[in-house]
Each structure stands twice: as structure tokens, then as C-alpha cells.
Amino acid sequence: MTILELVEPAPAPSTAAPVRKDRTDLYLSVGLTTVVLALLAWNIAGFPTASDDEGTYLAQAWAVQHGKGLAHYTYWYDHPPLAWIQLAAGSWLPGLIAPGLLAVAAGRMAMLPLQAAGLLLVYVVGRRIGLPRWAAAVGLLTYGLSPLFLTMGRQIYLDSFAVVWILAALALALTPRKHLWHFAAAGAAAAVAVLSKETILVILPAVLVALWQNTARSTTRPWAFGAFASGLVLVGCFYPLYALLRGELFPGEGHVSLFGAIQFQLGSRSGSGSIFTAGSGANSLLHSWLYYDSVLLVAGAVATVAALVLRRMRPVAVAGAILIAVALRPGGYLPAMYVVQVLPFFAIAVAGVLAWVVSRFQSWQRWSVIAVAVVLAATVVAPRWYVGDRRALTANDNAAYVEAARYLRAQPPSTVVVDDVLWLDCVNAGYPQDRVIWFYKLDLDSEVAARLPGGWRDVDYIVSTPAVRQDPGTLPTVSALLENSTVIASFGPADGVIEIRQVSKEPS
Structure with a gap:
């Protein structure tokens, strides 16, 4: 027996009942995700029309599955290969269950678990930037019910992989536990995002903002940034290392190269023109996005700019603002699937600004504000979305x-x-x-x-x-x-x- 035991009495045994974890967030996010996923899966083989890009990525996944290399033809470093390597892990299953399906339709079904993860991460990021449950749910539904998501989210695009991983990096950088392994995992997730689609690299500053806001200056911040950089570099270096070991890092006679592909993407690829120039590729593309969903694109852009002044919203707002700036640059190349990266950040920004507006009112007034928002959603948003969503659920374009x-x-x-x-x-x-x-x-x-x-x-x-x-x-x-x-x-x-x-x- 020690001296301490003699001086202090032994603590009485606890009779308190164990505290039960609140699983409301889990049930709410999973329930809403299930609803959206059912809509996404409904008629996924019929709409939208299969694109050559989808077939290309699916064929590259097939090559990985069958040990044919990174592509069904010579891999020329057009995009990093990690997205279709991920696709290869699951794209075989739908075709095995239903062999009569169009190959692209089977590949789309293999994308559903990825989209489920993206929907859940929209909710998680919303909660971790301080949104109440109802606002995080609004963000998830705004994202998932958008006709643009029900169209682009069904297709086999590298951007879908990249945006899910960058959302994961944001969620990890905003962790309330602030463990170093979370920050290292955030860096690794950001690297996987870039190795899935290189253009997502422009959003990296948003993750750094989240990391800065979620750490203390004198204690955890230096270690957190060190852990993040370690995860980012250790995972990200595999791609250039692969090219180096194959003798394909630099341009040369008789082989493809990583830097040669980068030079093509940055300097040789013809641009889409300005979105403000009538008849340009970028302008036509913008109008096609607005045709599917002008509500989320316009409201999301406005909410993104407004959210820049709200500290907790700033990581999401920075991501959205960067994506807007890149789309607005004159002369650059703007691909059709670029909007896939934009949608989740716009949806969270809309939900966040709405939550901020509601919080400005007294508790007895908030129900009036929410009622007005519901009426606007029912009279303005729902009719516009109904047309696009109905087409996604009924058209047979394939x-x-x-x-x-x-x-x-x-x-x-x-x-x-x-x-x-x-x-x-x-x-x-x-x-x-x-x-x-x-x-x-x-x-x-x-x-x-x-x-x-x-x-x-x-x-x-x-x-x-x-x-x-x-x-x-x-x-x-x-x-x-x-x-x-x-x-x-x-x-x-x-x-x-x-x-x-x-x-x-x-x-x-």
C-alpha cells in the first residue's frame, strides 16, 4: 500500500449509466444519401448519352484489371492513372452480375459507391465547418438533387474521384480531434486527389486554409503542416517516380514523357476562349451547364463570394472562388466535366450562407425565415429541378x-x-x-x-x-x-x- 492510498480514500465505484453516442448525424446523412443514390441509380443506363471519355476511362480500367498496363493503348501521361486504377477495383462486378449490360452502363454502376462517399463527405465537411444539422442536410440535398449532379454524377469521370478525395482531405484537415495522423492522412488524400485528376491541384490552398484555421499557432500548427506535407509528398511522389524509373520523366526520342504531357496541357492544347465571348467553346459550355441547373450555379457563385467573409466558411469559399477564377480566365481550356469539381463546394456555400442568415434572427423569428426559404424552394427551385431530374429518370438516350x-x-x-x-x-x-x-x-x-x-x-x-x-x-x-x-x-x-x-x- 502506498502513502497516497493511505492519505486519499479510494474512489467510489461509478454507478452512472454509460453515455450513449448521439448517432443522429449518422442516421440523417446515411438516410439522405440513400435517397439521392436511389435517384442516381434509377435509369443510370439510359441517361445521359454515353460519351467517348467514359469509354476511354473504362477501357483503361479494363487494361489495369487484365495486366495490360495503365491503358489499352500506349499510356502517354495524359492524366494520372490513379482514378481508373480505383475504377478497376470495382468495375468488374456489375458486368459479372448483368453481362448483357452496355459496358459503360456497368461502369457507371461501379461509380455509385464513390458518389455515396462524396455525398456523405459533403455532410461531414458541412458539420465540421460549424453548420447545424439541418444546414448540412440542405447542403447534401442541394448537391445530390441538382439536375447537374444527376447528369454528370452518373458518368465515368476522373473529376468525380478527385473531388471525393479533396473533400476527404478537407474533412481530415478540419478534424476536431487534431491528431497528427489526421493531418498526414489529409495530405495523403490530397495527393490521391491530384493523382486522380491533376486539375484538382488548384483547390489545394483551400485545404491549407482549413489546416491553418484548425490548428494553434504555437503548438500544433507547425507539426500539423509537417504531417500534411509528409503525406502529400510521400504519396504524390509515386507518379513522377514511376515515370523516372521507366525513363519517361523527360521528353526524348521514341517514348512518351510526363513533362512532355505537362507541356502539352499547359502550352499546346487549344483553349476554349472566354465564357463572356458569344460562340466560344467556354461560353457554349457555360450555357449547357446553366440549361441543366442555373439555380445552383448562380446561387452557389453568389454564396461563395459572400462566404469569403465568414471565417468558418472560408475553406469551402476559397475552393469555390478558385474554381470560379479558373473558369473565368480567358484563353484557357475548359472541359465539360469541370463543373463536377464545382458542385459540392457551391452546395455547401449555399447551405452555409443560409444558416448564417437564419442565425442572425431571434429564435422566434427563425421559423419565419425558414418558412420563406421553403416557399422559395418549392416555387422557384423545385419546378426548375423537376424538369431536369425527370429527364434523368425517364430518358433512354443510349x-x-x-x-x-x-x-x-x-x-x-x-x-x-x-x-x-x-x-x-x-x-x-x-x-x-x-x-x-x-x-x-x-x-x-x-x-x-x-x-x-x-x-x-x-x-x-x-x-x-x-x-x-x-x-x-x-x-x-x-x-x-x-x-x-x-x-x-x-x-x-x-x-x-x-x-x-x-x-x-x-x-x-
Whole structure:
């Protein structure tokens, strides 16, 4: 027995009941996510129209699954490969369960767990920047019910992987526990985001703002930033290290390179023009986004600017403001899927500003403010969203692709030129991989040209789709195939017809 035990009496045994954890956040976020996910999955095979980008990323995931390298053709460092490596981990399952599905439709289903994680993280980030439960729920629903999300969120885009990982980095940087491993994990998550889609790198300052606000200057902040930098560098260095070990870090004769691809992206790629210039690619793209959902884009942009003055909202506002600034820059390249990165930050900003406005009123007045917001949502937002959401749930824009895939599966294997939407369907149907040719590679890949010593005459069929016909003048072999072939089957309406064309061996 020690002296301390003699002086101080032993503590009485505790009779208090164990404290039960409040699981309201868990039940609320999971319940709302389940509802949105059901809407996202409904008619996912029918809408929107399958794009060549989706087919490309899915084919690259197939190459990873089957040990064919990082892509189904020579990987040229166009984008970091981590997104389709992640896709490869789960894209095999839907096709195994329903083998008759269009390959892109099966790939879209494999994206659903990722989108569920993104929805949950929108709620988590909202709560960690101080939003009340109802506001975090509004943020989740604003994001998930937007017609833009129900359209773009269904598609197989690298941006979807990147934005989920950057949201995870924000959630970890805002951790209330402030453990160093959380900050290191935030750095690792940010690195995974960049290795999924390199353009997400511009949002990194938002994570640093969150880290700064969530740490104390004299104690945890230096260690937190050190841990974050360690996670970021240790994970991020794998990609350039991979290129270095393969002798492909710098441009050289006879091989692709990482820096060569960066030079192309930054200097050689043609821009989309200014969004303020009528008729430019960027202006047309902005109008297409506004067509689907002007409510979230306009309200989100306004809320983002307003949220910059609210300290707790600043990490999310900085992310949104940077994305707005990048979209507004003149002459840069603006891809169609760029809006995928914008939507969650706009949704959180809208919810955060709404919560701030409500908090300015006395408790007895808040219900009046909430009632006004509900009425506005029901009379202004709901009618606009109903049209877009209804189309997402009912349209069947991929019927022609489904019929073309079914036709190709029934034919004996041959040398066929297709877009990347149908590439994997042909391979899965038993066509030899080297005899299914993505149309872009006919004129742009010397290895493909070497397999066709007779040029277009060595091709048996070409499947003419809107993507194949989009700009044939820049692809002379594709043009020759279209000119020297006849239609043997066609599917779909005239403005989006898909034709199976048999190639004549003699010029017409």
C-alpha cells in the first residue's frame, strides 16, 4: 500500500449509466444519401448519352484489371492513372452480375459507391465547418438533387474521384480531434486527389486554409503542416517516380514523357476562349451547364463570394472562388466535366450562407425565415429541378448504343473500328484486342498503323457514331473508311444514328 492510498480514500465505484453516442448525424446523412443514390441509380443506363471519355476511362480500367498496363493503348501521361486504377477495383462486378449490360452502363454502376462517399463527405465537411444539422442536410440535398449532379454524377469521370478525395482531405484537415495522423492522412488524400485528376491541384490552398484555421499557432500548427506535407509528398511522389524509373520523366526520342504531357496541357492544347465571348467553346459550355441547373450555379457563385467573409466558411469559399477564377480566365481550356469539381463546394456555400442568415434572427423569428426559404424552394427551385431530374429518370438516350453492341456481339470477330464507348463491348464479346481499334488511334498511333500495312483496306467494319463523325477531316484514315464503306445496319434517330458500315476493299 502506498502513502497516497493511505492519505486519499479510494474512489467510489461509478454507478452512472454509460453515455450513449448521439448517432443522429449518422442516421440523417446515411438516410439522405440513400435517397439521392436511389435517384442516381434509377435509369443510370439510359441517361445521359454515353460519351467517348467514359469509354476511354473504362477501357483503361479494363487494361489495369487484365495486366495490360495503365491503358489499352500506349499510356502517354495524359492524366494520372490513379482514378481508373480505383475504377478497376470495382468495375468488374456489375458486368459479372448483368453481362448483357452496355459496358459503360456497368461502369457507371461501379461509380455509385464513390458518389455515396462524396455525398456523405459533403455532410461531414458541412458539420465540421460549424453548420447545424439541418444546414448540412440542405447542403447534401442541394448537391445530390441538382439536375447537374444527376447528369454528370452518373458518368465515368476522373473529376468525380478527385473531388471525393479533396473533400476527404478537407474533412481530415478540419478534424476536431487534431491528431497528427489526421493531418498526414489529409495530405495523403490530397495527393490521391491530384493523382486522380491533376486539375484538382488548384483547390489545394483551400485545404491549407482549413489546416491553418484548425490548428494553434504555437503548438500544433507547425507539426500539423509537417504531417500534411509528409503525406502529400510521400504519396504524390509515386507518379513522377514511376515515370523516372521507366525513363519517361523527360521528353526524348521514341517514348512518351510526363513533362512532355505537362507541356502539352499547359502550352499546346487549344483553349476554349472566354465564357463572356458569344460562340466560344467556354461560353457554349457555360450555357449547357446553366440549361441543366442555373439555380445552383448562380446561387452557389453568389454564396461563395459572400462566404469569403465568414471565417468558418472560408475553406469551402476559397475552393469555390478558385474554381470560379479558373473558369473565368480567358484563353484557357475548359472541359465539360469541370463543373463536377464545382458542385459540392457551391452546395455547401449555399447551405452555409443560409444558416448564417437564419442565425442572425431571434429564435422566434427563425421559423419565419425558414418558412420563406421553403416557399422559395418549392416555387422557384423545385419546378426548375423537376424538369431536369425527370429527364434523368425517364430518358433512354443510349438505346442505339445498346442495339449496336448487341449486333456486334452476334457477329464473328473481325477487324472493326469503333469509338471507345463500344471498344470494351467488342473485347468482352470475344473480338481479339488488337483487332478492335479505337478510331482516334488509326491516325495517331504508329503501333496501330504498323498492324495495318494495307491501311484502311485492312479494316472489315467501321461503326460510325456521332463521336466518329465529329471531326473526320483531321483523321484521314477514318475519312477514308467512311467514304469506302456501306451501311449494313443502323440504329437510333437521324441526329444521333449509329451505323455499322462494311468496308469495301476497293476505293469507291
